[in-house]
Amino acid sequence: MRTWNRPPIIALLFSIALALLAGCSQQDAPVFSPTKTSPVLSADVSPYTLVFISRAYDSENNQTTFTYQLQNTGSTTSEPASGVLGVFTTVMLELPSCAPAPDSYAPSDGASIYTNANGIYGIEWGVGYDNNPDLYFSVVFPGDIPSGVVRDMVSTGGYNYIQNVTGPCEGTFSVGGYVFSDGNSNGFKDLNELGIPNVTVTLSDGVTTEHVKTDSDGAYLFVAMAGNYTVSVDSMTADSDFNETLYQTWSATTPKSHNVSVGPDSYSNNFGWEPNIDNIIAGIDDGTYPTDGKSYKWWRKEFLRAIDGNTNTAYTPEQLVDFAHQIQALALLDEYNFTPGHELEEIYNILNNHAFGDDDGSSIMLQTKVDKQGRHDAYAYLVRELLTTELNHVSGRGLDDKVLQAVLIGWGEEVLNDNAPSALVIGDGFDPNLNYQPLDGAGTTFTKINGATGGGGTGN
16 A cells, blocks of 8 residues: 655644734734825825734733834834824724723823724824833733734824724634645645645735745635635736746646635635646757756666665765655655665665565566556656656756756656556556556656666766
């Protein structure tokens, strides 16, 4: 039986969401939207904004404190507001209905709780009190209160600036999913399918747009207020990411955008992709995707010479064993699990296309096509060529685009997992459960990455 060594991360989005909701670091202030459009706020007033500083939970007293500061965002350094803001300037922080009544707030002098003319219920402070020279404002709630989005308002001279700011528990939901390599091309993210990193995903409500990049597992997450959104993977972005290469070398197996209704949370907005083998091979041939990969023959001779104690090699036996361990750490299938002390011999056996340590001890010289064995075995062919690409990858060879190469390696292991020969028909002829097309296509792709040439297995 072939087993996956890397456990599927099915709770990743939830853990990310919790981490975001529990964050305590200062955040950049959003841009204000004045409630009055004419006349506009003066340049002397407009840089001043209420900035979220932190959320802190005191487990001993079971209280959560949200802290803010009125800052001059036009300054090159974070500093309290000063100058034109006088005693008639006020700041107000919304108290959402989902939050309990505050235990306390500071400063308490000159503060009041009410609903203002803009319909915001919250705490309003007067700014110009001498007992608050650094213009810090805080609210303490009973219990462990998560972060959300609330409104705040800065008022001066009869004009109001209203913005969204981090606050207690109001109106935020998670929008997330994966950009993933669809090994079986079924348009669904199966548990054994890996994510694609560094892809920019866009969330838009038709007015505002946000962007995040997928992490090393291909996951992305937005925090948004209730509403209707479009989440998409676009071909062209302003940032440095994998999007352009993804569109050039992969084909979508799912829609490239999803309409999302937020409130409650919306997970599983996934984007599946499979390699466009023709485009990848054409790109390698015309130099768009250069490769200095070595063929399986080159690596086979390298390992054989190391086994025989020949020093005329590009890598020492110790380096080759280290390559084996790196591959084993990355590998998803037990074909690339190597026995300590026998790594060189076991890799040589795969490259020599004779045997590998399958769970049932059988040889890869099984007959899976009528009257053809061994080197014509599509599964064994991919096992050999993928291992060769992984050797190239961990040694710094192969495609110049290492992200593309790494994602392709993950896809290759998915194809092996999805198209493994049935144990019941090993040695009994053609396997009706074996899908040869993806095996052959993947093997051809990795052969191209590996240079598709022979070689002596020495030198650099």
